[in-house]
Amino acid sequence: MKAAVRTDDALAEVRAVTREHADTTDREARFPIEALDALRNRGFLGLVVPSEYGGLGATPAEMFTIAAELSRDCMSVGMIFAMHCQQVMAVVEHADRRLRTALLPRIARDQLYLASVTTEAGKGGHLLTSQAELTRDASTLHIDRFAPVVTGGAYADGFLITMRAPDARSGSDVSLVYADRTQLDVSAVGDWNPLGMRATHSIPMKIVGDIPADQVVGRHGAFRDIAVRTFAPLAHLGWASCWLGTADGALARTVRMLRDTRQRRDLNSELLLHRLSQARQRLDTVHALIQHATDVLAAGVADISTPRVQLLLNAVKLTASKECVAVVDDLIELAGLRHGYLCDSALKLERALRDLRSASLNYGNDRLHAADGALVLMDRDVRHV
Ligand SMILES: Cc1cc2nc3c(=O)[nH]c(=O)nc-3n(C[C@H](O)[C@H](O)[C@H](O)COP(=O)(O)OP(=O)(O)OC[C@H]3O[C@@H](n4cnc5c(N)ncnc54)[C@H](O)[C@@H]3O)c2cc1C
CATH class of the missing domain: 1.20.140.10 (Butyryl-CoA Dehydrogenase, subunit A, domain 3)
Structure with missing residues (x-):
């Protein structure tokens, strides 16, 4: 496959950068910007973007192999990469044609890094519910949400965020929305000082902003x-x-x-x-x-x-x-x-x-x-x- 040919040498290069900085990023509990840049330089952030949108069109199996290889040197870098690809796949498989066409070529071309916002303070890790409500008017969705754990949140170019759907009848009517960093006011509201996974820099954040109504991924509540x-x-x-x-x-x-x-x-x-x-x-x-x-x-x-x-x-x-x-x-x-x-x-x-x-x-x-x-x-x- 095209991606496999391109990634053998490239992966060795990214692994070398990852190894070089792994002790420091762990000690300082800071985000591995050098490894992210190395991934970007070799096009890895567009790995699972289909080739029709300018990406490498790799399969999930290839993504898992690369995540495992990166984790041999630094598990934080492997997880950052795997979680980014998971976000991209959600857009590939569930966004409507308009959002796919607008976003996927940018991820491949500009090597956007996407962060995930699902965890909430009151419900902990429960994925299928949400408490913070997404409100809307005719053309806009309003986001106002506290996110206690956001891997790479301080460095992400875009966010996939779960929130309670507009007009939801219960906490399990959850919507997934995409927001560019430039559309949001994102601020760190605490530190990240864990036992391990220190280089994921998974800080608590406050996320506020307005996005166009068509940046919902899939149907509202689904x-x-x-x-x-x-x-x-x-x-x-x-x-x-x-x-x-x-x-x-x-x-x-x-x-x-x-x-x-x-x-x-x-x-x-x-x-x-x-x-x-x-x-x-x-x-x-x-x-x-x-x-x-x-x-x-x-x-x-x-x-x-x-x-x-x-x-x-x-x-x-x-x-x-x-x-x-x-x-x-x-x-x-x-x-x-x-x-x-x-x-x-x-x-x-x-x-x-x-x-x-x-x-x-x-x-x-x-x-x-x-x-x-x-x-x-x-x-x-x-x-x-
Ligand atoms: C390295 C790392 C990176 C992460 N990055 C992100 C990120 O980028 N974005 C994001 O949104 N989240 C992220 N998370 C959060 C993660 O997805 C989970 O939400 C989180 O780890 C769960 O935390 P919790 O233990 O406080 O919550 P909970 O799952 O709510 O658990 C709290 C406690 O309740 C217990 N409990 C819960 N349910 C039950 C049950 N049914 N029966 C018995 N006991 C139960 C658990 O055992 C635990 O003791 C990250 C977590 C880690 C470790």
């Missing part, structure tokens, strides 16, 4: 459909790919260290071999699950909204979020204090562990298990896709 068909699948598979890439990178660095003869590690130790086997087995399991779910989506044979497909997608998220962090935790045990636990160790296991600790929280696993329980009851025959 965000549920966008969430089920695009947002959730791409989030679960994109994030899981980042988590897998981070843990793959950690294992690869550990194996290189072990094979370095200067380290004088006993490579016949049964305990060491058992730990390595278990780590690799966990990663292969996550990889297989991602691959299978990606194939199911690409084949388009099963209705994505059915309980079986939803359960599979949720299983990807739940399994990857638990297994990848467990792998890195075990690698720290295996590597020991000097290589495993020190912040300046070349293995970078402590950063990987801190970053991966966010996986269960990034759309809470408890929330997902509660949804899964109800889905299990709906799939009476217990058949898998």
Whole structure:
């Protein structure tokens, strides 16, 4: 594919920039502007924009692979990229022709970076409801919303924002709107000082502004459909790919260290071999699950909204979020204090562990298990896709 040819060298270049700045952006909890510029310079922000609009026309599977590769060096950069692509895909698949034609060529040509605004203070991570109401007059939509966690919000060129639909009858009538940064008054209203994912710079923001009425993505009140068909699948598979890439990178660095003869590690130790086997087995399991779910989506044979497909997608998220962090935790045990636990160790296991600790929280696993329980009851025959 055209994009794959173009991205091999380009990806190596972006990874080199990412590696160079990863320690600093983590330490300072600042946005990785150097890596974003490198992505921009090589056209990656238009990766999933269809070629008819000037993008690279890559598939979701290719996007997941790139997100995983970036995450080997810095999970924050991988997640920033995956989340941007998820936003772009929502426009590709759900915006009407006018909005697609206006926005997609700009994303590809000007390499616009899009941020996501779904979380709200009162409802936490619940994706399918919203409290802040979108108001409208004849030609304008008025946005006035607090957003507690906005990855890259200080640097984004555009925002996809969920809000309660105009004239909504309940909190689950949610609309998704697109707004250019220039159409908004966006201000940071706090800091970002987390345990991990520090370079995502996911600050709280106040977002106010007026946008033309036709910047709604899909129909008013119909965000549920966008969430089920695009947002959730791409989030679960994109994030899981980042988590897998981070843990793959950690294992690869550990194996290189072990094979370095200067380290004088006993490579016949049964305990060491058992730990390595278990780590690799966990990663292969996550990889297989991602691959299978990606194939199911690409084949388009099963209705994505059915309980079986939803359960599979949720299983990807739940399994990857638990297994990848467990792998890195075990690698720290295996590597020991000097290589495993020190912040300046070349293995970078402590950063990987801190970053991966966010996986269960990034759309809470408890929330997902509660949804899964109800889905299990709906799939009476217990058949898998
Ligand atoms: C690195 C990172 C980047 C992010 N970037 C963005 C972004 O760019 N834009 C954005 O909008 N959001 C972003 N988020 C937020 C994310 O999407 C989730 O909304 C957020 O992580 C959930 O936070 P929470 O735990 O406070 O909320 P909740 O999911 O509301 O959970 C709060 C508590 O309630 C519990 N709980 C919730 N529901 C149930 C249930 N049904 N049963 C039992 N217990 C339950 C949870 O276990 C948890 O203890 C980001 C998060 C992270 C970690």
